[in-house]
Amino acid sequence: MRTRLTELLDIEVPIMLAGMGGVSYHELVAAVSEAGGIGTLGASTMSAAQLVEEMALVRQLTKKPFGVDLLTASPASVEAGIAAVIDGGARIYVAGLGVPRDVVGALHKKNILVGSMCGKVRHAIAAVASGCDFVVAQGTEAGGHTGTVATMALVPQVVDAVGDKVPVVAAGGLFDGRGLAASLALGADGVWIGTRFIATPEARTVGGYKEALLGLTEDGTVISRGFTGKTCRVVRNEWTQHYEEHPEELRPFPEQFLVSSRAGANHLGPSEGVIADMTKEFMPAGQGAGAIHELIPAAILVQQIMDQAEQVLSRMSGLRHS
Ligand SMILES: Cc1cc2nc3c(=O)[nH]c(=O)nc-3n(C[C@H](O)[C@H](O)[C@H](O)COP(=O)(O)O)c2cc1C
Incomplete structure (x- = not known):
């Protein structure tokens, strides 16, 4: 499936693994990238040294593009994290909190694409004004830090505001191919999925x-x-x-x-x-x-999401002719 997102990131399917702090480590990141989507390391809970090591481990497992998500809350750790991102071979950097104004230029110089997590239209407008290459419109349904506007309402409004300039990625409460097809229908160019990928053997979590x-x-x-x-x-x-x-x-x-x-x-x-x-x-x-009833390896999950999205899209195009 080709969308503006797959073109921009040079990936095969428009599925992004959310950079979940404490969960998205190299095994899961590499599995999603290998499956044709893009895995994102959740670096908010990592030291700079651990991030360097995790990036090296990803590169051992896959030659495909991957990313890093960092919270932009503490300037000291951001500086060290950005240096690691630049040296470690990431294709994308995603800012988890706040617009990454100060780092976009340095990342672009190294050919790293920059995305920003947005829970409101004005965040997306500010992110694009700062030079971000894509935005993730994250609805309140999402796991982790979240806002108040639902995905269904937020995504088309973000698309209306900035979709002519950059690809918009939908997030929050999405877990299968129906969610991907619906996101495309809302004008998004792909999905950023977190919680569903926790229930995979590759995800790291505390027991239970x-x-x-x-x-x-x-x-x-x-x-x-x-x-x-x-x-x-x-x-x-x-x-x-x-x-x-x-x-x-x-x-x-x-x-x-x-x-x-x-x-x-x-x-x-x-x-x-x-x-x-x-x-x-x-x-x-x-x-x-x-909607999660079993643990599924990440690669199979990516395939299932794509198969179901294709089925939904063809059923929907059939509706036009009946
Ligand atoms: C365990 C967990 C940790 C997360 N950590 C981060 C983080 O460190 N940075 C960030 O930008 N988003 C974080 N998020 C939010 C995700 O990036 C993503 O937007 C969210 O999981 C999407 O909604 P979903 O869980 O319904 O798929 C986290 C989400 C979860 C579930």
Whole structure:
């Protein structure tokens, strides 16, 4: 399938693995890139040294393009991260928080494409004005830090605002080929999928997180500030319930991150092998989690999404003639 996104990134299918901090490490990133999409390392929970190592490991597993996602919250870590991205052979850099104004020029000089996560139309306009090459329009359904506008409403409005200048990628609550076809119908050029890829053997998580996703219903997530201090969609549990009832105890970002980490409720990061207490653990997840019933290798997942999208698109084009 060819879209403006596949052309821009030189990939075969318009599926991007979200750069999920603590989850998207080299195994998952390389699997998605090898399958024809593009994998993005979730570097927000990595040290600069670990990012360098992860990028080298990706390059050992695939020659295809891959990316890095960094939160643009702490300037010191961003500087080290950008240097690693430039040296490590990434094709794309995605800014998870805020418009990456100060780094676009340096990345472009090294032929690295820059994307920006956007929860509002004005974020997308600012990102494009700063020179970003594509934007990800992320609806409130998304797992992780998220805004208030739903994917269905946000994507076409972002497309109207900036779609004539750059490709728009849809995100939030998308988990299969129907979501890809719907995103294309809304004017997007591809999808950026997070939660569905957590339920793969290649994803790294704390013990119990993948199983928790398999048991979730469509309303099993909640937007909480209890783990990081910012609004984050996560699996609902006793920890989120506590902060719903005691919002006065919340600390601002990123202090609340330390609060949850110190309390043993936040293992996002290098925590494989740890079995967490699910009644309080930080498990970012989107509203599509209710549709996840089994772990599927990432390459098969990419293929299934593409096959289903093709079926939906041909069924839809058949509607015109009946
Ligand atoms: C476990 C997890 C960690 C995430 N970490 C980040 C991150 O570090 N940076 C970022 O830009 N987005 C992050 N996100 C958001 C994703 O990039 C993506 O927008 C979201 O997962 C899409 O919605 P979906 O989960 O419904 O597919 C995270 C999401 C999850 C589920």
